[in-house]
Amino acid sequence: MSLLLVAGVVAAGAVAGALGSLLGIGGGVFLVPFLNAGLGVDFGVARAVSLMTVIATSSAVSAGTAGRHTVNLRLGMVLEVASTTGGLIAGLTVERISSGHLSLIFAVVTALIAALMVSRLEKRNVLSADADPGPLGGRYFEEESGREVAYRVKRLPLGLFASLMAGAVSGTLGIGGGILKVPVLNGWCGVPMRAAAATSALMIGVTAAASVPLFYARGQVNPPLAAAAVLGVLAGSRLGFQFGGRARAKWLKLLMACVLAAVSLLYFRKALM
Amino acid sequence: MRSEDGALESLERTLGRLLRGGVLSAAVLLAFGLVVSIAAGATPLSAGTLTAGLIVLMATPILRVVVSLVAYARMRDWFFVATTVSVFVLLAVTVLLAWSKLSRG
Numbered sequence: 001m002s003l004l005l006v007a008g009v010v011a012a013g014a015v016a017g018a019l020g021s022l023l024g025i026g027g028g029v030f031l032v033p034f035l036n037a038g039l040g041v042d043f044g045v046a047r048a049v050s051l052m053t054v055i056a057t058s059s060a061v062s063a064g065t066a067g068r069h070t071v072n073l074r075l076g077m078v079l080e081v082a083s084t085t086g087g088l089i090a091g092l093t094v095e096r097i098s099s100g101h102l103s104l105i106f107a108v109v110t111a112l113i114a115a116l117m118v119s120r121l122e123k124r125n126v127l128s129a130d131a132d133p134g135p136l137g138g139r140y141f142e143e144e145s146g147r148e149v150a151y152r153v154k155r156l157p158l159g160l161f162a163s164l165m166a167g168a169v170s171g172t173l174g175i176g177g178g179i180l181k182v183p184v185l186n187g188w189c190g191v192p193m194r195a196a197a198a199t200s201a202l203m204i205g206v207t208a209a210a211s212v213p214l215f216y217a218r219g220q221v222n223p224p225l226a227a228a229a230v231l232g233v234l235a236g237s238r239l240g241f242q243f244g245g246r247a248r249a250k251w252l253k254l255l256m257a258c259v260l261a262a263v264s265l266l267y268f269r270k271a272l273m
Numbered sequence: 274m275r276s277e278d279g280a281l282e283s284l285e286r287t288l289g290r291l292l293r294g295g296v297l298s299a300a301v302l303l304a305f306g307l308v309v310s311i312a313a314g315a316t317p318l319s320a321g322t323l324t325a326g327l328i329v330l331m332a333t334p335i336l337r338v339v340v341s342l343v344a345y346a347r348m349r350d351w352f353f354v355a356t357t358v359s360v361f362v363l364l365a366v367t368v369l370l371a372w373s374k375l376s377r378g
Contacts, residue, residue, distance in 0.1 A: 003311055006307065006311060052327065052330060052331075055330055055331060055333070055334060056296055056299070056300075056330060058292075058334065059292040059293075059295055059296035059330075059333050059334065060292075060293075060296050062288070062289070062292050063289050063290075063292040063293035063296065065289075066285050066286060066288060066289020066290075066292070067285060067286055067289060069282075069285070071285065073281060073284065073285060073288075073341070074281075074353060077341065077353060077356050077357055077360060078356055080338075080360045081356060081359045081360055081363070084360055084363040084364060085363060087367075088363055088366060088367055091367060092370075135352075205292075205333070205334035205337075206334040206335070206337065206338060206360065206364070208334075209331055209334045209335055209364060209367070210363055210364055210367050211367065212331060213331055213367050213368050213370075213371035214367060214370060214371050214374070216327070216331070216371060217370075217371035217372070217374035217375045218374070221327060223306070223320065223323035223324060223327060224306075224307060224310050224323065226303075226323075226327060227303035227304070227306055227307040227323055227326060227327075228307060230299070230300070230303055230330065231300060231303060231304055231307070234296070234300055
């Protein structure tokens with residue numbers, strides 16, 4: 001691998017990682033089209049390399065949030081049964097999906113993510129701290145209101161279904177899939193946004209670990225490419241966290257939703273060709 | 274406060290340290306391997322270091338599940354022991370299939 005290509009992939013990873021942490025979504029949805037459509041890397045290799053960065057992001061983010069109680073370890077583990085099932089099924093079956101169908105799925109999912117990014121629906125879902133959170137709920141210190149809050153988990157089967165689908169999409173397309181399940185956990189399952197996002201960030205690592213070893217065994221994890229992408233994403237997401245401002249994030253969201261819409265169109269065209 | 278809250282809190286901190294250690298050591302190995310492979314080409318040293326980095330990266334979330342399993346067993350929280358075992362079995366299937374594919378070449 002040439003120095004120029006390494007530098008390009010590190011830079012792309014850094015941009016994807018920074019965008020990911022500014023927007024609260026993983027960088028995979030930007031990294032996969034950059035590697036595949038931009039650099040002409042095979043989709044299978046782009047997917048495998050991106051999943052490696054998903055694991056790195058998950059470990060780094062979850063190491064940072066540990067101790068704040070926003071990660072719901074119990075709920076996460078229950079949902080991980082579904083998300084790793086989805087990841088494993090994708091890892092075993094994805095070879096049978098034609099590249100046209102794969103492009104079509106990528107186009108639909110990026111369009112959906114663009115729409116979810118701008119919709120900004122958010123439910124608060126919090127109860128007072130002395131309320132019983134039930135077996136799967138949680139309790140954490142809410143910075144906005146400066147007090148401890150509790151929440152109960154509702155409609156668990158729906159959360160499990162969303163996690164299964166997010167896991168399958170993750171293993172099929174090489175993205176984390178957090179943005180697909182966080183709205184469900186927040187909108188219907190009673191989980192506050194902060195807890196849903198932190199729990200999802202923990203889950204995406206183990207979900208990727210359920211599919212990426214299969215791609216590794218198929219030789220799709222190109223080691224220097226994966227190393228460059230992982231290092232770039234880790235550096236970028238650190239930068240993104242340090243410079244993340246709320247006001248700018250709103251415009252950035254709109255801008256990146258447009259970029260994703262363009263990516264979606266590109267893959268629709270690929271699917272039709 | 275539930276009696277298990279303290280145990281869960283210390284599990285959260287242990288997992289935080291594990292994830293930080295995993296991602297940091299993977300990053301160091303990958304950076305070293307990448308620099309060597311740029312400077313000296315694909316040598317056994319660069320290939321070995323890159324492979325080690327990628328394996329540490331993939332193993333970190335799996336190790337997180339194993340550590341959680343031990344913690345829930347200590348808490349005698351059997352529902353979560355069963356849940357964590359299920360996740361572990363799914364990961365073990367992935368790893369064993371990948372392993373058998375690698376050893377068949």
